[in-house]
Amino acid sequence: xxxxxxxxxxxxxxxxxxxxxxxxxxxxxxxxxxxxxxxxxxxxxxxxxxxxxxxxxxxxxxxxxxxxxx
Numbered sequence: 001x002x003x004x005x006x007x008x009x010x011x012x013x014x015x016x017x018x019x020x021x022x023x024x025x026x027x028x029x030x031x032x033x034x035x036x037x038x039x040x041x042x043x044x045x046x047x048x049x050x051x052x053x054x055x056x057x058x059x060x061x062x063x064x065x066x067x068x069x070x
Contacts, residue, residue, distance in 0.1 A: 005058040007047075012065050014041035026059050 007015070015032075017039060024031030029048060036044040048055050 002057075002061075004062055004064040005051075005054045006066050007058060007063045008043070009065050009067060011044050011047045012063065014039070014044040017041065018044065027056075029055060 014036060018032055018035050018041065019026055021035055021039070023035050026032060029052065033045050033048050036042075036048070
């Protein structure tokens, strides 16, 4: 089994805020980035842009926050 995507804690928190916002399907990457931008979550916008493949995996398979114990 592939290792889960590791996500910085700040980015994970911002992603959860976008999810709770409910404006878009989390699989709709451009929408997630637009909502994140509207919320001022620029770290998330940049992370998604730099990690597009990993973003798809973390939405479908889950993720692990960096610094979290296994």
